[in-house]
């Protein structure tokens with residue numbers, strides 16, 4: 373009867389949807405063991421899931437045990453972050469499995485705040501994460517991650533990344549005077565950023581988030597073509613959606629063959645700092661509609677909340693400042709969805725086998 377039980381397990385887990393990927397959990401089955409009417413299932417996810425592994429295992433177990441033919445089920449959940457394909461002929465960085473571009477159609481939508489919190493959220497979910505601040509017009513990661521001083525270069529060639537809240541970080545803002553980058557011309561900017569990306573000694577990263585300069589001009593286009601990116605995330609606000617800037621950013625990545633993993637809507641609602649009431653002051657559902665129109669995922673939304681600003685501007689982003697809060701939970705959910713959607717893209721098979729992470 374083993375065969376029947378295996379088929380039943382695949383069918384039952386085919387009906388449980390993984391919220392991070394939108395795909396059935398059956399796709400994550402790595403092994404099935406059957407002992408009479410007892411089954412054991414090993415699930416292997418393609419994204420870090422420390423925050424939900426137990427809940428997913430419990431959900432899968434309940435779905436299996438709902439079948440009268442299964443007396444008891446044990447489910448284990450582990451994950452392995454694979455390196456995913458990058459554009460055309462580009463070669464991935466040796467110590468970075470996946471580079472994710474964090475982009476926006478225009479400035480001031482909160483892209484850097486999202487990038488910082490997303491990096492911390494991915495780390496909290498169990499991934500080795502880094503941030504490269506490539507926002508030449510306003511390098512804000514040093515302030516948001518609370519890092520200062522010049523990075524070290526023991527050999528005079530490569531740079532050791534700084535470290536903050538469990539993530540590795542490097543910023544153009546740490547190497548040049550604050551006002552200097554603004555007067556650089558396009559080719560100088562892209563050359564400096566490529567150098568920064570390649571010469572930093574990233575230490576075995578699963579994800580490197582690149583906080584791109586806002587907009588869709590020549591610099592952004594060149595970076596989107598030259599940086600070996602596995603996926604892009606577009607940060608928008610409800611107003612940005614109305615102005616079509618976010619759509620331009622989507623098109624730009626499409627043009628250079630970088631998969632857009634999804635859209636994050638920032639400042640989607642306003643949370644009153646007195647009563648906590650949350651209101652969609654700019655209208656509802658714009659981000660989800662735009663994502664639907666372009667066939668990309670809606671990764672989630674963040675409210676306009678004074679704590680997000682104060683904590684990011686104070687050097688401890690919300691995910692680190694209030695790890696048990698609803699806001700941190702939202703960032704972590706968005707992080708899992710982002711990584712989950714990356715996991716659905718083709719794997720780069722040219723790199724060697726990788727270790728399994730997470731619970732056994």
Ligand SMILES: Nc1ncnc2c1ncn2[C@@H]1O[C@H](COP(=O)(O)OP(=O)(O)OP(=O)(O)O)[C@@H](O)[C@H]1O
Nearest residue numbers: 479480481482483484485510586675676677680681
């Ligand atoms: N959800 C939010 N709630 C409250 N304040 C926010 C939120 N997101 C961002 N902010 C604040 O808005 C300001 C702009 O954010 P941020 O610097 O992240 O934007 P940006 O899109 O990266 O801008 P640019 O690319 O032009 O530098 C910051 O002071 C930040 O703290």
